[in-house]
Amino acid sequence: MSVRLAAIAPGGLPVWCDAYLAPPGQGDVFAGRAWFETLIAHALPPDARAEFALCGESALLPLLRVAGRLGPLTAPYTLTAGPLFVTGTADGGAAGHLLGRWLRGAPPLHLDCLDPEAPGMEPFLQGIARAGVQVHRFDHFGNWYEPIPDGTGWTEYLAGRSPALQNTITRKLRAAARSLDFEWITRPGAALEDGITGYEEVRSRSWKPREPFPDFDRALMRAIVGTGELRLGLLRRRADRTAVAAQYWAVSGGRAAVLKLAHVEAERTASPGTVLTAMMIARLLDEERVRELDFGRGDDAYKRLWVRRRRQRIGVVLADPRHPAGLAAIGRQLAGEARRRLARWLGRGETADRQAP
Numbered sequence: 001m002s003v004r005l006a007a008i009a010p011g012g013l014p015v016w017c018d019a020y021l022a023p024p025g026q027g028d029v030f031a032g033r034a035w036f037e038t039l040i041a042h043a044l045p046p047d048a049r050a051e052f053a054l055c056g057e058s059a060l061l062p063l064l065r066v067a068g069r070l071g072p073l074t075a076p077y078t079l080t081a082g083p084l085f086v087t088g089t090a091d092g093g094a095a096g097h098l099l100g101r102w103l104r105g106a107p108p109l110h111l112d113c114l115d116p117e118a119p120g121m122e123p124f125l126q127g128i129a130r131a132g133v134q135v136h137r138f139d140h141f142g143n144w145y146e147p148i149p150d151g152t153g154w155t156e157y158l159a160g161r162s163p164a165l166q167n168t169i170t171r172k173l174r175a176a177a178r179s180l181d182f183e184w185i186t187r188p189g190a191a192l193e194d195g196i197t198g199y200e201e202v203r204s205r206s207w208k209p210r211e212p213f214p215d216f217d218r219a220l221m222r223a224i225v226g227t228g229e230l231r232l233g234l235l236r237r238r239a240d241r242t243a244v245a246a247q248y249w250a251v252s253g254g255r256a257a258v259l260k261l262a263h264v265e266a267e268r269t270a271s272p273g274t275v276l277t278a279m280m281i282a283r284l285l286d287e288e289r290v291r292e293l294d295f296g297r298g299d300d301a302y303k304r305l306w307v308r309r310r311r312q313r314i315g316v317v318l319a320d321p322r323h324p325a326g327l328a329a330i331g332r333q334l335a336g337e338a339r340r341r342l343a344r345w346l347g348r349g350e351t352a353d354r355q356a357p
Helices: 015-019 033-042 092-103 121-130 154-159 163-176 190-204 216-225 265-270 272-288 324-355
Strands: 003-008 048-055 059-066 069-072 109-114 134-147 180-185 230-237 243-252 255-263 292-297 309-319
Touching: 003 092, 015 033, 033 048, 033 216, 048 092, 059 092, 092 121, 092 309, 109 134, 121 134, 134 324, 154 163, 154 272, 163 265, 163 272, 180 190, 180 272, 190 216, 190 230, 190 243, 190 255, 216 230, 216 243, 230 272, 243 265, 243 272, 255 265, 255 272, 265 272, 309 324
Parallel strands: 069 109, 255 292
Antiparallel strands: 003 048, 048 059, 059 069, 109 309, 134 292, 134 309, 180 230, 230 243, 243 255
């Protein structure tokens, strides 16, 4: 058994991929058919193509080839990535060993958005190392989330937030009720298309920079509404129906992950983003009974107001020192690790100096 590469063209994944993909509504959205088909069709760099690496029969590793080099099939929107195992199995060690053997004598391979706690992940990386390829880990991004105990509704959830956030939400919800309407969209049709237009209008008037792939959001919303995983919310001014805040979430397997959110910057004094987030979470808890709230990529300060736990997503550089590029990559990784250790040591020293009497 060995690793085989299969080129994946835009327009739909082959049927054989389904053995590795998460079923709609039952697992990780970022391991599902709708996600990969949208990513391949709307979020690849120019002259790039997707290639799936089949590690024997037990695992599939989505990759991207750009300028002849392989890398991860991820985008700025990806929350989790990595090997996809045949449904019901997680034989990571064997799949990793096959990939490691395939990488011997080859240029280094970089992967990111990995969940180190995912089933099969640690054995997968250990299998690569057993094959003689070095595995250098690095921190990629933080992910703020919170498990939701059974029976927890909006009232119980809000009682667990800080008093300052509770007071802000209570005041802003009361004010919003006088002039704003909430829309909750989960089905295809005219309401969805109107909601997508509203989302894009809000996005264009928000503080956020230009999207690198401007077609992606609308395409993903249309894709995951068909799988039953989309929750699109908008706040509109009652007087003229203008959208002032918008966000969309993906709900699958009891997990609700916010994918994008924005509000009109000129309306910020009314806190429409806070109001809409509160309304979305209330609906997700009271009606959807989700078991986890996930606030996506990054350590933005506002996230820890809504959820209280952080987990680390990592990347790895898989490098064979017998290849010149692999040896160079190992040198860069070791130098970077040394710099980070020195920075942490200096930081502790500075802290001790500041605390010294």
